[in-house]
Amino acid sequence: MGGNFRGHQTLNLFFKEYFYSKIIKMRKLKLQMHMTLDGFFNMEGGGKNFKWDSKVIKFCVDNLKDVDVLLLGRKTADELIPFWDKVALNKKHPDYALGKRISELPKIVFSNSAKENKWQNATLIKGNLKNEIQRLKKLKGKNMLAYGGVSFAAALIEHRLVDDFYFLKNPFCLGKGLSIFKERKDVLTFKLEQSKPFPCGTIMLFYKLKK
Secondary structure (H helix, E strand, C coil): CHHHHHHHHHHHHHHHHHHHHHHCCCCCEEEEEEECCCCCCCCCCCHHHCCCCHHHHHHHHHCCCCEEEEEEEHHHHHHHHHHHHHHHCCCCCCCHHHHHHHHHCCEEEECCCCCCCCCCCEEEECCCHHHHHHHHHHCCCCEEEEEECHHHHHHHHHCCCCCEEEEEECCCCCCCCCCCCCCCCCCCCEEEEEEEECCCCCEEEEEEECC
16 A cells, blocks of 8 residues: 555656646757867957858847847957947947847856956856856746857856757868867767858858757
């Protein structure tokens, strides 16, 4: 009798967890970054060579439609936020649509070294990165998107916090640089969901990490 009772309790708990997981849909974290043909992600020495055109801009804008917050590391926030805020003020700028969208989206900047929040439309978060991202995923809202930088993206990947990977592979090589993939004992295996070439030579690669 006691065994059957415990069995029913276990079964009921399973169904509760199952239906709860189906009803409560966690937010996804998308990572979008430019990369070189030889696999480097750093802006230094390569930023001026990134290939953009109107099609790339449209993709970037479309990729923000299901997003309601941007996640950034401190160094990226220092460059990205003021740059796109300035673009958003100029309706004649060719990248105005993207600048407007980035500027109006709330940002969360992750940094344990920053002493104050100096960015417009942003919240500064310190502490355990993994715990904070997992907490944000459980909040109601649309998906989240991270633009980097390199060390921030590497930490997200290390803790397996990224759900969707969007790499904009540019047609040039640096020969040296920084990677978002750290040396590891296990192998990360990805599934290609979509690829899209653009007239400028850049290719968008959309991957999901295989569980």
